[in-house]
Amino acid sequence: MTQARLFAGARVIDPASGRDEVSDVLVADGVVQAVGRGLEPAGAEVIDLDGALLGPGLVDLHTHLREPGREDEEDIASASAAAAAGGYTALCAMPNTDPVADSAAVVEKVWARGHSVGLVDVIPAGALSRGLRGVEMADLGEMARGRAQVRLFTDDGHGVQDTLFARRAMEYLSGFDGIYAEHCEDASLAGGGQMHEGERSMALGLRGIPAEAEELMAARDIALAKLTGCRLHLLHISTAGTVDLVRRAKAEGVVVTAEATPHHFTLTDAALEGYDPNAKV
Known part of the structure; x- marks a missing residue:
């Protein structure tokens, strides 16, 4: 398993679910594991996006x-x-x-x-x-x-x-x-x-x-x-x-x-x- 990455403080946009909010996104093994505010997974690399846009490709x-x-x-x-x-x-x-x-x-x-x-x-x-x-x-x-x-x-x-x-x-x-x-x-x-x-x-x-x-x-x-x-x-x-x-x-x-x-x-x-x-x- 590759090291997990936490993209913190992003403006998360997902047209399919109607999501448009500041949130954190946890990714491991190339798969989104969790989306929410205040995520603190142990051992994850934290990348502070400071409000940058994050969404589906x-x-x-x-x-x-x-x-x-x-x-x-x-x-x-x-x-x-x-x-x-x-x-x-x-x-x-x-x-x-x-x-x-x-x-x-x-x-x-x-x-x-x-x-x-x-x-x-x-x-x-x-x-x-x-x-x-x-x-x-x-x-x-x-x-x-x-x-x-x-x-x-x-x-x-x-x-x-x-x-x-x-x-x-x-x-x-x-x-x-x-x-x-x-x-x-x-x-x-x-x-x-x-x-x-x-x-x-x-x-x-x-x-x-x-x-x-x-x-x-x-x-x-x-x-x-x-x-x-x-x-x-x-x-x-x-x-x-x-x-x-x-x-x-x-x-x-x-x-x-x-x-x-x-x-x-x-x-x-x-x-x-x-x-x-x-x-x-």
Whole structure:
């Protein structure tokens, strides 16, 4: 048995139990043994956190680890180290790698590499379509049954343009409680766009992307999720209209979740004034 550690005086936050209070946490052998005020275990190493936040590990639902194929930008080892340093204990790796993670062979390579690095849980997502082309369904069942046990499938980076393909994929995924995750972007509306469409895009002379390019696909997928009973997750949503669609769908009992990125909820198109390329993500 390893020496016990007492994290004293932390602000303990646990959303699952609703806990948010100053407390002590006793850990031994990697397991939380007790939570409460005034703990005084014999022989424990005491670490005074002095009000610092202490809670369950964070989970990043949307990461681009770039392995395989673009290890010059990032790899599973470097991403895992960065995640662990920031308090994250699990990463969901998007499938737009090279080769695309559209088969059990690729997703299991990602899973195995994450397991061997061993810093955080690396959970690979699988592609919905072969090569992210939105035409032929990827090996969804094979990826789900393999060692990686993939449950989230997406063509992230490309919205699924074919509505019938989207329906068939949802029907298939609903058979084993898989999650259909969508990059909501209607290519016919968004094609060639460089920023949000509005007064600033006109003033800057840059082609804009209307909010409707996101909202139309979000509305379509919510309707299909209601039709098929498939679990739906909307990736990096960015408009108030999409947020409203998700709220209404949840109220109707549709199993839908969504995510937003830090730059989408902290920046506006005003950041592009001056043509600073760092504001283009």
